[in-house]
Every structure is written in C-alpha cells, then in structure tokens.
Amino acid sequence: MNDFLRKIQLVKDIKIQLPVSKIDFIQKFRNNVDESDLSFVPFEVFQSSRNEYKGNITNHVFHLRKRRKLFDTNYSFAKVTGEFTEDHNQLNINAEINGFRNRMFFFLGIAILFYSIFIFATIFSSADNAVPFFLVPFLLFHMSVMLGIPYFVIRRSVKRMIYDLERDLHYWVTKN
Template sequence: MEDFLRKINLVQDISIQLPISKIDFIQKFRTNVDESDLSFVPFEVFESSKNEYKGNILNNSFEFKKRRKFFNNNYSFAKVTGTFKEDHNLLIVNAEINGFKKRMLLFLGIMILFYLISIFSSIFLPGENPPFIFFPFHFFPFLLFHMSLMIGIPYFVIRRSVKRMVYDVERDLHYWVTKN
C-alpha cells in the first residue's frame, strides 16, 4: 500500500542537509512549531498563534502539520514525520510527507461499492422496467464521468497538498536555520 501511495504521489520522501547543530535545530523547531499531539481540535481556527505549524519533537524525530486558519483555502492535508541526525557540522533531516489518511479507505470503499452496484445493476438487470436499478443503461457515461470526478478531485487536491507541503517544509526549515 505504501509503495502504491508513493507511486501516485500521495506520499513523498525528502532529505535536507542543514548547517546547524542538533540542539539548535530542536530549539528553533520549538520556537516555530506549537506543541501539539496533532489530534483533531474542533475550534482550532480560533486559536491565536503566529506559528504556522503544530506538532512535536523528540530527541531524534519530529512530526508536524500546518495549522488551520480562518478563511484559509490552502489548508494542507499532509503530515510531516521525520528523523534527524547530526553528521559533523551538518544536520541531516529525512522526512516523509503523507497526505493519505487511513480513514479515507472507508470513504473510498463506500464509493467504489456504490459505483460497482450501479454499474452491475445497469448492465445486468434485464427488461424495460427492472424492479431495482440505480441508473438506466443510457446514463452509463454519466456514471463514469461522475465516478471520475468523485474519486479524481480528492486525489488531485491531496496530491497538490503534498507537493505544496514539500516545498513549504524545505523553504521553512532553511528559513528557521538562517534567521536569528
């Protein structure tokens, strides 16, 4: 499953080298990321914080994601988890950006089941007025178009979110290191 998600760009790996010590990176991370366990907070948009991210950091690993903001259409679904290690004068950060959540499997399963039932009932039920049918056969092209939209739009939104998060993480980590 993980390989398939990487192939369709819903999970990406990045590696960044930063000219900073491990202790300084942890300190900068804590000043730029609000401490959170990344669970669902219903009124998160009303919290006031100048930090763009929320997450946590341990001795050699971290996880964070973008904070929800009021009237922000660019909310990222992606979550960043990573490890870091110090090698001579460089800090090597290996991170995974994951936009796919396991609870989406339920949504996809229900949608695929609905479309399979609709397709099979429109193809295999005989007669002019079958007793149980979702769509007549002449709506079959509409059904395929609808299915491509209902599965395709979330896919492209999540893929764009992962791609944007890769860019933001690289940019922000370098910015944290260079700013005083």
C-alpha cells in the same frame, strides 16, 4: 500499500541539509511549532497562534503538520515525519510527507460501493425498463471525477508541504 501510495505520489521522501547543530535546531523547532500530538481538534481554525505548524519533537524524530486556518484554500492534509542526525555541525533531515490518511479508506469504500451498486443496478435492470445509453458512461465519468478530485487535492497538498517545509526550515535556521 505504502509502495503504491509512493507510486501515485501521495507519500514522498525528502532529504534536507541545514548548517545548524541539533541542539539549535530543536530549540528553533520548539520556537516555531506549537506543541501538539496532531490528533483531530474540532475547532482548530478558531485557535490563534503566530506559528504556522503544529507538532512535536524528540531527540532524533519530529512530527508536524500545517495548522488549519479559517478560509484557507491550501487544504493542508499532509503530515511530516522526520528523523535528523548531526554530522560535523551539519544537520541531515530525512522526512516522509504523507498526504493519505487511514480515514480515506472509509470514503473510498463508500464511494466504490455506491457506484458499483448503481452501475450493476442500471445494467441488470429488467428488460421492460430500457436503460438510456448514456447512463453507464455518465456514471463512469462521474465516478472518475468524484474520486479524482480528492486524489489531486491530496497530491497538491504533498507537493506544497515539500516546498513550504524546505523554505521554512531554511528560514528558521538563517533568521536571528
């Protein structure tokens, strides 16, 4: 499943090198990321903080995601899981950005079940009730739009997270 998600670009791997020691990076991470276990918080948009990210860090691994904001149109679905190692005062970060959540299986299952029942019901309806010619192509078009929009939103979220993460990590390291 993970290979399929990589092919359709809902999961991506990135590598970042930063000119900072591991201890300094951990300190800067803790200053710029609010401590959280990344679980679902119902009214997160109403919590205030200066930091744009929520997450946690250990000695070699970090997890983070963007904080949700009120009236934010960036749709921050992507979650970052990264490992870092230090090599001669150079920090090497290998991160995986995952935009697909397991709760999407529920949405996809319900949508595919709904559309398949509706399409089969229109095709195999009784001969007395003539089915309009345009109904099945319209349903297929509607299904592709309703399943395509979340795909493109999540894919854009992953691309946006790559850009924001690289930019913000370099900013954290270079600012005083």
